[in-house]
Amino acid sequence: MHDAAHGVTLDEIYHARARIKGQVSRTPLWHSRALSERFAAEVYLKLENLQPTGAFKLRGVTNMIAALIERHGHDALAKGVTTASTGNHGRAVAYAASRLGVPAVICLSTLVPANKVAAIEALGATVTRIGQSQDDAFEEARRLVKEEGMTLIPPFDDPLIASGQGTIGLELLEDQPDLDRVILGLSGGGLLGGTGAALKAIRPQLNVTGVSLSAGAAMFESLTAGHPVAVEEVESLGDSLGGGIGLDNRCTFALVRDVMDDHFQVSESAIANAMIDMLEQEKMLVEGAAVVGLAALEEHQIDIKGQKVALVLSGNGVSLETLDQARQLAKR
Structure with missing residues (x-):
């Protein structure tokens, strides 16, 4: 499991x-009575939506920036930092910067929603x-590194990023040591790969x-092909799960291949239903990418009866x- 090819270890x-x-934040693991009753299981919600920037991405970004300063001093970041993002990672980089x-x-x-753009700009980036x-956005970030001397903070494909996300796994097992299953969104693989490694x-x-989107599932398509492949990015309620994994992927492809046991793709209507469920049942307003675990449980009738399951x-x-x-699309 601790494959030198991806460099993500428990240490x-x-x-x-x-x-x-x-x-x-060390986020809470919240027991959901409603979902536990619905699935005849013990269902827990790992509340990464409560991070200061509203998403788990802050873990990996903070770890990478701290490690760079540790190794090279503050001067390493003197010319600034840059990245490409579907929104949440960009917000985390802006916050840390x-x-x-x-x-x-x-x-x-141009597919990133306006609310995510505004949140990043509000942090001064x-x-x-x-x-x-x-x-396409990544090409511009690489240009800024090459021509302006900025430091790239990649959204997922780096051992420091994936190891930061892996701290979620430590917290999950400290709070519930006998979990049977953890269900996570899959896009670039930093979240699932890092957490799964732990x-x-x-x-x-x-x-x-x-769990991936029904279209544009770059990591799943790549794993199926046996090597990184390009996919067309599409608009989705789960927009945070869009984007490719990079044809030169050096970390997360191998990492996800090593740690993921099974995989499901979910439709837009399933995501919509799960978003509305989360709001009505748990009183939590979260993005589409955050509810794909619940969407998969419903749409694919995954049998978790009697298990202890965490949804991130x-x-x-x-x-x-x-x-x-989502409300219009949800089947009510």
């Missing part, structure tokens, strides 16, 4: 936890809108379940406009 995840302590007083340029495709996909190292028998609610970056779209 690295513990190092990440030490680096991010005090800067990132603002706290350090370094400039940040966040490159976003410069936003550049470019292209129709995260891959979970599998500590509790190998635990089932790690990934990855973020809260949803606008009222998107919520309205």
Whole structure:
């Protein structure tokens, strides 16, 4: 499991936890009575939507920036930081940069919703809108690194990023040591890969379940092909799960391949139903990407009877406009 090809080990995840302590929230694991009754299981919700930036991404970003300063000093970031993002990662980079007083340029495709753009700009970062996909936005970020000397903080494909996200796995098993299954959204693979690495190292028998969108599922398509492939990015209620994994992926492809046990794809209507369920039943307004675990349980009738299951609610970056779209699409 601790494949040198991806560089994410339990030791690295513990190092990440030490680096991010005090800067990132240790989020609650909330027992859902309604979902437990519905699925005849013990269902828990890992509330990453309660992070200061509203999503889990702050873990990986904080770990990477702290590690860079640890290794090279503050001068390493003197010319600023940049990244490409579907929204939540960009917000995390902007937040961390603002706290350090370094400039940040966040490159976003035109598919990123306006509310996520506004949240990034509110933190003082410069936003550049470019292209129709995260891959297009990444080209601009790479140009800024090459020509302006900025430091790239990748959204997922780096051992420091994935190890930061892996701290979720440590917290899950501290709060519920005998979990049977953890269900997570799958996009670039930082969240599932890092968290899965921690979970599998500590509790190998635990089932790690990934959930992707029904279209544009880059990591799943790549795993099926046996190598990274490009997919067309599409608009979705689960927009945070859009984007490619990079044809030169060096970390998360191998990591997800090692730690994921099974995988499901979910439709837009299933995501819509789950978003409305989460609001009505749990009184939580979360984004589409955060509810794909619940969407998969419903749409695919996954049998979790009698199990202890955790769903990772990855973020809260949803606008009222998107919520309205979900409400109209939900089968009520």
